[in-house]
Amino acid sequence: MNPPAREWLHAGGPYGFTPVFNHVFARSRAVNYFVASSLPNRFGNSDPYSIGLNLQLGFTFNYLVKDGFSTLYANREDN
Numbered sequence: 673m674n675p676p677a678r679e680w681l682h683a684g685g686p687y688g689f690t691p692v693f694n695h696v697f698a699r700s701r702a703v704n705y706f707v708a709s710s711l712p713n714r715f716g717n718s719d720p721y722s723i724g725l726n727l728q729l730g731f732t733f734n735y736l737v738k739d740g741f742s743t744l745y746a747n748r749e750d751n
Contacts, residue, residue: 688714
């Protein structure tokens with residue numbers, strides 16, 4: 673039997689936690705731009721302690737789905 677290409681759960685492997693910090697740095701009517709940083713920490717299973725640093729830049733669209741149709745959240749009319 674071949675092992676899986678990627679395991680999604682390591683039951684006996686290292687344990688850890690990953691705090692994520694994010695901040696929206698620019699807003700417009702249709703798009704928000706953000707930066708996020710994470711610090712994955714892993715330990716246990718006779719492995720040395722490890723810590724990493726990740727940086728992510730991204731954007732989100734300000735849309736509202738109403739009655740199955742997408743409309744700009746900034747231009748919606750409240751009833």
